[in-house]
Amino acid sequence: MKKIFRLERLFISQYLKQLIEYKGDFLVGLFGFLLEQGLNILMIAIIFTKIPDLKGWSLQQVIFIYGFSLIPKGLDHLFFDNLWAVGQRLVRKGDFDKYMTRPINPLVYVLIETFQVDAIGEIFVGILLLASSWGSIHWGLLKILLFIIVIPFSTAIYTSLKIALSSLAFWMKQSGSLLYVFYQINDFAKYPVTIYNNGVKFLISFIIPFAFTAYYPAKYFLTNESPLFNIGTVILISIMLLCGSLWIWNKGISAYESSGS
Known part of the structure; x- marks a missing residue:
């Protein structure tokens, strides 16, 4: 574990050196993200100028759910975004060979190799959205502890789904498009699940469980309802998904054939 953290520091250091060389790309990407999020928040604000609440949710509560959704997604983006490269090009081009020839677990190497500093904006x-809606919650020591605990498990849901879907490239050679389609579903998790029909609610809760990265834990903090379900299920689902995704990854590694003519 100590070796992994040391390698992580080295990779981050190298990435920051690259960033200094290409500051323009970083600034453009950061501006684009901030503009996108700003427009989304503006849209929510416009909706609430026309209606007093959204299926019983106030503007502050929706903003809290939205802000909460960005934290685990941003952490996954910050540390584990290299999984996209596995699904998009590394396997297809045979570049995954380098991960198989180094004295470190290939998955660990993939995870720590890239540090996406533009995710800091996310x-x-x-954090800003959570701070702006902080007053809508009655905070106590238990809630603060559960907030700290649930964030890494919510992040693990994102990472586990990316591991599983990127692993399909070991058989399909390229799974980036599939990963992209599945990943876009996370946008539904930025809003209260109760505003969707039963089909969408079931999809994002129990098929592709992005709702457990934001809505359900946020619901507990906002309403104090069902901590065992809203918090405990996040932990259970994240562990199950992580175990399943690691199994798929290991199966994929054994099927990897490199590139050839």
């Missing part, structure tokens, strides 16, 4: 916006 996390920053999430």
Whole structure:
């Protein structure tokens, strides 16, 4: 574990050196993200100028759910975004060979190799939105502890789904498009699940459980309802998904054939 953290520091250091060389790309990407989130929040605000609440949810509560959703997504983006490369090009081009020839677990190497510093903007916006709606929650020591505990498990849901879907490239050679389609469903998790029909609610709760990265834990903090379900299920689902995704990854590694003519 100590070796992994040391390698992580080295990779982050190298990435920051690259960033200094290409500051323009970083700034453009950061501006684009901030603009996108700003427009989304503006749209929510416009909706609430026309209606007093959204299926019983106030503007502050919706903003809290939205902000909460950005934290685990941003952490996954910050540390584990290299999984996209596995699904998009590394397996197809045979570049995954380098991960198989190094004295470190291939998955660990993939996870720590890239540090996406532009995700800091995502996390920053999430923190700002949570801070702006902080007053809508009666905080206590238990809630603060559960908040700290649930964030890494929510992040693990994102990472586990990316591991599983990127692993399909070991058989399909390229799974980036599939990963992209599945990943876009996370946008539904930025809003209260109760505003959707039963089909969408079931999809994002129990098939592709992005709702457990934001809505359900946020619901507990906002309403104090069902901590065993809204918090406990996040932990259970994240563990199950992680175990399943690691099993798929290991099966994929054994099927990896490199590139050839």
